Amino acid sequence: MGNRREFRWGDAADEDEGIEGVLPPTQVIGPDEKGVKIIIEWRKREDGAKVKVTTTVRVKKQVKKLNPAVVRRRSLKKFGDALGQNASDNLTVVSTEEIFLERTRPAGQQGQKQEEKGAELASLGNASLIVCRTCGKKGEHWTSKCPFKELVANRGFNIGERPPGEEDLGTASVGPGKASYVPPSMRGGKQGDGESMRKGRDDNSIRVTNLSEDTREQDLQELFRPFGSISRIYVAFDRDTGLSRGFAFINFVNREDAVRAINKLDGYGYDNLILRVEWATPRTDRA
DNA sequence: CATGAGCGC
Incomplete structure (x- = not known):
């Protein structure tokens, strides 16, 4: 070249x-x-x-x-x-503002569309496909410029390395010939060492309470995504009033990510309220 | 304060 x-x-x-x-x-x-x-x-x-x-x-x-x-x-x-830069430096700064689009269909039906998008990008020769390996955002910034770098500094793997079990759901790689589906049961890296499959089948579900009334799925996705792959977010809304009930559930693909999220975000000031983040009682364990 | 929806072949 x-x-x-x-x-x-x-x-x-x-x-x-x-x-x-x-x-x-x-x-x-x-x-x-x-x-x-x-x-x-x-x-x-x-x-x-x-x-x-x-x-x-x-x-x-x-x-x-x-x-x-x-x-x-x-x-x-x-x-x-x-500060400390001069005119010859590139003064353009990548925006760290996150903009989420409203999803028009339930999460379960997204796989198909995602694949189409992948094919589209691949046919374009994936010229400018930037995917941040820290927060998973596409086309925004390189891993080294991730606005979440500090917050995620103490995760179990190095930034820049691919976290275990990262290729889930929408994060599936779109590079030519690279798309490989990993079933949920096979995700999470090291399988047989007892660490990741201890205590039966739990879905690494955490409960977040003391949320402000207008907190929505997107806000939580933004807040929790830096800790690792999220498989599901549920915000409890009142069926009749449509208002938030002030709590939500976040499921992480990897238990270690959930642990770190709990440690870091429990007691975290959010929307002028103090969040409470803890393990959720699995639905099946209740009567 | 608070522990989720659906159950279809």
Whole structure:
């Protein structure tokens, strides 16, 4: 393909220099009206010492008359994510806002449609198919940029690794020739070691109470998805009034994910209420 | 505060 030093996404993620290895950003001052530009950059010498390099250059005089509003904006102080960046950096930031679409059919009937979509994407040569392996969102961000990174930092596997039993339901891989269905009974990785199939058949169901009245399935999906694959979300609505009864059930594919969700989210402030998250009593265990 | 829907061949 490319001849020489070609940029690859993998390289960016692999160069794990850590916080200490990061040098202060290059700063560019000017050019002023005389065409003088000052570049202050930091470099690392062979022996590891950081050196500050200041370069003063005279650039070609500005030919084009700039919009005065633009000129004024350039002298404004930077803030937020733009701090420490300069005009040559890519200042476009991936939005972390989650937008969920209303589902028009019950969950059980989605498999078919999902497959069609997969075929569609595959026929497009899956040119821009980005799937975050932390939160599962498609086309939004790379795993390393996941807004949920912190929240999920202490899961049982490394971020970037595929969590056990991840290929369920809508998350099924759409890559060419990669689609492989794993039945629910086979999900969850390590099968026979007793850990995942202890205590009979439970569906890793957790109960969430003290929800605000307007909490809906989408809100819970957003809140719980970072911990692992969710197989079902049920929000208890009153049949007559249509209002939320203030509790819901979330089923995780993997029990360990449910454990972490309980530990992290029980007592979590949500919608000005304190959530209560605990194991649900399986329906079958009640009279 | 609170423990889910359906039961069809």
